[in-house]
Amino acid sequence: MSDRITPEAVAKVAKLARLSLSDDELLHATHQLSDMLDHFADIDALDLDGVTPMTHPTPIANVMREDIEMDCLDRDEVLAAAPAAEDGRFRVPPIIGLDD
Amino acid sequence: MSDAITSEWTFRGYEMVVGLEVHVELATRTKLFSASPNRFGDEPNTNIDPVTLGLPGALPVLNRQAVELAMRLGLAVNCTVQRSTFARKNYFYPDMPKAYQISQYDEPICIDGWLDLPDGFRVGIERAHLEEDTGKSTHVGGTGGRIHGSEHSLIDFNRAGVPLVEIVSRPDIRTPEQAKAYVSELRAILVAVGASDAKMEEGSMRVDANVSVRLPGAEFGTRCEIKNVNSVRSVGRAIEYEAQRQVGMLEAGESIRQETRHWDETDGRTHTLRSKEDADDYRYFQEPDLVVVDPDPEWIERVRFSLPVLPAARRVLLAAATGQRPDAEAILVVTDRDQDAYVLAVAAAGGDASRALVHVKEAFADEGARPSVPAAALATLTRMEIDGELTATQAKQVLAELAAGGGGDARAIAAAKGFEAMDASELETMVDAAIAAQPEAWAKYCSGEGKALGALVGAVMKESRGQADGKAVTALLERRRDA
Numbered sequence: 118m119s120d121r122i123t124p125e126a127v128a129k130v131a132k133l134a135r136l137s138l139s140d141d142e143l144l145h146a147t148h149q150l151s152d153m154l155d156h157f158a159d160i161d162a163l164d165l166d167g168v169t170p171m172t173h174p175t176p177i178a179n180v181m182r183e184d185i186e187m188d189c190l191d192r193d194e195v196l197a198a199a200p201a202a203e204d205g206r207f208r209v210p211p212i213i214g215l216d217d
Numbered sequence: 218m219s220d221a222i223t224s225e226w227t228f229r230g231y232e233m234v235v236g237l238e239v240h241v242e243l244a245t246r247t248k249l250f251s252a253s254p255n256r257f258g259d260e261p262n263t264n265i266d267p268v269t270l271g272l273p274g275a276l277p278v279l280n281r282q283a284v285e286l287a288m289r290l291g292l293a294v295n296c297t298v299q300r301s302t303f304a305r306k307n308y309f310y311p312d313m314p315k316a317y318q319i320s321q322y323d324e325p326i327c328i329d330g331w332l333d334l335p336d337g338f339r340v341g342i343e344r345a346h347l348e349e350d351t352g353k354s355t356h357v358g359g360t361g362g363r364i365h366g367s368e369h370s371l372i373d374f375n376r377a378g379v380p381l382v383e384i385v386s387r388p389d390i391r392t393p394e395q396a397k398a399y400v401s402e403l404r405a406i407l408v409a410v411g412a413s414d415a416k417m418e419e420g421s422m423r424v425d426a427n428v429s430v431r432l433p434g435a436e437f438g439t440r441c442e443i444k445n446v447n448s449v450r451s452v453g454r455a456i457e458y459e460a461q462r463q464v465g466m467l468e469a470g471e472s473i474r475q476e477t478r479h480w481d482e483t484d485g486r487t488h489t490l491r492s493k494e495d496a497d498d499y500r501y502f503q504e505p506d507l508v509v510v511d512p513d514p515e516w517i518e519r520v521r522f523s524l525p526v527l528p529a530a531r532r533v534l535l536a537a538a539t540g541q542r543p544d545a546e547a548i549l550v551v552t553d554r555d556q557d558a559y560v561l562a563v564a565a566a567g568g569d570a571s572r573a574l575v576h577v578k579e580a581f582a583d584e585g586a587r588p589s590v591p592a593a594a595l596a597t598l599t600r601m602e603i604d605g606e607l608t609a610t611q612a613k614q615v616l617a618e619l620a621a622g623g624g625g626d627a628r629a630i631a632a633a634k635g636f637e638a639m640d641a642s643e644l645e646t647m648v649d650a651a652i653a654a655q656p657e658a659w660a661k662y663c664s665g666e667g668k669a670l671g672a673l674v675g676a677v678m679k680e681s682r683g684q685a686d687g688k689a690v691t692a693l694l695e696r697r698r699d700a
Contacts, residue, residue, distance in 0.1 A: 133498060135309055172302055178509040184245050184282035187252035192262045195270065205261040206371035209311040212354065 121154035122147060226392035226457075229468065231430045233460035234437055235396055236388035237452075239403055240381050241413040242350060242421040243286045249349045249380035250277030250319065250507075257419055261373035269378045271315035276506050283347060283380035284326070284510060288520045290382055290412040291327030291345045293527060294403070300511040301326040301346070303504040311372050312352035320348035320383075322501045326510060332386075332406070333529060334398040335544035341387030352377040382412070388427065388437070393453035400424055400449050405528040405553060417448050424452055428459045430467070438463070439473040443487055445480045455480040459487050531557050538570040547578040556587045568596025569603045576616055588620045595619075598627040608686040611636045636684060644677075644685060648693045651676035663698050670694065 127147045131138050138146060192205060201208035226233060245255050251268035267275035288298050304322035325346030332340050353376050358368030384403065390396050404422060407415040415422040424447075429440035441463070446455045458480075463473050478487040526534075529543075535557040536543040551557055556577050564570035573595055580588045588595065598615055601607045607615065615630045631637075651673050652659045661669035670691065677690045 130500075133307070133500065172503045173505070173508055175508070178300075178511040180279065180508050181281035181284065181510075182252070182278045184247050184280050185252060186247050186254050187266075189253050189263060190265050190267070190270070192260075192265070195262065195265060203371055206355070206373050207262070207311070209370050209372060211367050212311060212356070212370050 121151045121158070226394075226460075227433075228430075228461050228464050230432060231460070231464045231467070232391055232433050233456065234388050234429045234431060234440075235390035235456050235460075236427045237386045237390065237396060237399060238425040238427070238442075239384045239386075239400065240350075240423045240425075241290075241384070241407055241415055243283050243380040243382060244411060244413050245280055245282045245286065245380055247280060248378035249280050249283050249347065251275075251378055253378070255379045256375075257421065259375055261375060264375040265377075269314075269374050277319065277504075279507060279510065280380060284512070285520060286380075286410075286412045287326050287345065287347050287382050288512060288517065289410045289524060290384070290407060291330065292517070292521050293406050293410045293412075293524055294327075294330040294332050294342050294345070294384070296327035296330030296342060296345060298327055298512055298517050300324065300509060302509055303347075303507045304501045305504050306348075307500045308498075310351070311370060312354050312374075312377065314352070314374065314377065318349060318351065319504055319507070321346035326512075332399065332402060334395060334402055335529070335532065335549060336398070337544075338395060338398075340389045340395070340399050343385045343387050345382050345384045348381050348383060350376050350379040350381050388429075393457045396426065396456055397449050397453045400452050401553075402528065404449075409525055409528055420447075423447070426452065426456050426459070428456050428463070429473070430460050430463045438467075439475050441473065441475065441487070442477045443480050444477060444490065445482075447482070451480060451482060454485060455487060458485060462487065528552055535560060535570075535574070538564050539574045540571055541574070547574050550581060551577050554581055554587070556581075559587060559592060562592035563595045563599065566593045566596035567600065568592070569599035572599035572602050572612075576612075579613070580616075580620075588616055589623055590616065590619045591624050594624050594627055601627060601631065605686070607631060607636055608684070610683060610687075644681075644689060644693065647677045647680050647685065648673075648690060648697065650680065652694075652697065662694070 124143055124147045127143060127150060128138070131143070131146070196202035196205070196207070199207050242255070247253060248255050248264075248269065251266045253264040253266045253269055256264060268277055291298055301321055302324045303319050305317040306320045306322070307317045309316050325344040327345035328343070330342035330345070332342060334340065352372050352374040355371045355373070356367035357371060386399065390399060404415040404417075407413045407422070413421055417423070426443040426446060427440045428443060429438035431438045441459060443455050443459055446452050459478065466473060477490045479490045480487050532543040532548050532552045535541075535552060536545065536548050538561055539548070541548050551560060551574060554577075560570055560573045560577055563573035576595065576599070577587050580586065595616070598607070598612055598619070602609065602612045611631070611634070614634065615627055615636070618630045618634075619625050619627060654676060655672055658669045658672040662673060673694055674687060674690050677685050678687065
């Protein structure tokens with residue numbers, strides 16, 4: 118396997134994505150991500166001077182809508198689908214501590 | 218006022234280096250990427266749709282009007298409008314249901330502008346980019362709605378997806394007064410071009426301040442970002458406190474940690490909120506659900522030519538008409554209240570612009586509004602003042618009566634009040650009587666005690682029942698003394 122990414126870096130990305138990985142899963146993900154980075158290295162090896170980086174697969178630009186109001190979702194129906202609600206609002210656990 | 222803005226700010230030899238990030242909610246009808254209303258103050262969670270809630274499969278579609286308003290604002294602060302793209306800024310927070318905010322990152326719509334403060338000081342603008350606002354959290358339990366110690370939070374997504382423009386200044390600001398003037402001027406421009414109602418008290422304009430300190434000429438210091446600055450006055454207070462705090466730390470041999478700090482209006486301090494995440498931690502990448510925004514030159518020029526006369530140019534016009542400096546307080550206040558056109562209308566109706574400016578400014582100080590008097594009536598009134606038919610005090614009384622009646626004939630009101638230009642000899646008689654009645658005050662005044670003047674002028678004013686012109690009385694007393 119290549120070592121284009123370290124298990125530590127993968128663990129950091131997993132934490133940022135709120136994914137909890139076992140040691141085995143971490144190793145597995147490290148292998149997979151390294152393989153992907155190998156593919157990108159193949160592209161890097163090409164001479165791409167003068168090629169504009171492509172950010173979108175289509176050349177379309179300026180897809181916009183007019184500033185016109187449309188119907189909203191029904192609040193009661195939406196909140197009924199939420200894990201918890203109170204006073205017409207979504208109820209969520211305390212926010213501080215999410216990063217720990 | 219100009220002196221205050223340009224004056225130096227240093228603290229124990231250090232100077233502050235400040236850049237401001239101003240978020241403004243754009244005055245669109247609907248959200249940035251969906252058709253729910255963009256409306257402040259509605260019942261919680263009534264302006265929501267699948268895009269706002271980040272429901273699976275929901276796709277964003279850009280609001281053309283939001284782009285147009287961003288262009289208006291950008292062009293008004295001398296930016297270049299360019300081809301731009303959207304990116305995902307990834308982070309977890311309950312007020313962001315998608316777990317990312319759609320923003321513009323490396324290719325913002327507006328770049329490289331500037332804003333001139335009323336005194337001429339120029340603040341560079343690095344960029345102005347479009348992004349979506351987040352929902353609003355209410356923290357329950359704990360003390361005073363603070364996030365710390367709260368038991369749970371309640372989320373209202375009405376604000377989520379509301380179009381924002383973030384205007385990022387260059388770190389050009391060196392004094393609290395400049396920071397306040399920048400925010401005031403930006404707000405005036407936003408309102409003038411119709412981009413936003415820019416109400417700091419309702420949160421439609423929010424200011425974050427990046428503050429560092431350094432010895433003049435040294436490299437930039439480590440900066441802290443100050444959040445929760447909710448008024449123009451707080452902007453000045455918060456950055457002054459923060460700069461002094463940093464100087465204190467440096468003098469104590471400590472180093473500044475790059476972090477986000479929260480301004481507390483009540484205790485007048487900043488507090489650590491969180492250590493700054495590296496930009497990399499947001500894992501920005503191009504938003505695959507949105508295409509490039511590339512306004513053609515025709516659209517850009519159409520927007521540019523549709524811009525109104527901006528506050529700075531209006532102040533110059535008003536200053537020229539009234540013989541003041543463009544950054545004089547009366548000019549700033551009257552233009553800020555959108556009454557410059559009224560003052561110019563008074564002048565156009567044959568009135569005196571300078572006296573009209575004074576009346577409008579005083580009316581705002583006293584009543585919070587301009588006199589509700591047709592420009593022609595105020596024109597007559599100011600003419601009478603200039604011609605010496607009314608004193609400033611009398612003019613104010615006539616104006617009050619005109620305003621109470623929604624207009625009327627200034628001359629008739631003045632006559633009914635018995636305000637007539639006092640005969641010169643009549644005034645001289647009164648002045649001589651005042652001198653004779655108060656020999657001590659007269660002696661003091663003659664020996665150079667300026668304070669004694671008040672008693673003499675006061676006696677004449679009393680005798681004339683307020684109809685004498687204070688300036689004329691003073692001039693007459695001076696003439697008697699120097700005779």
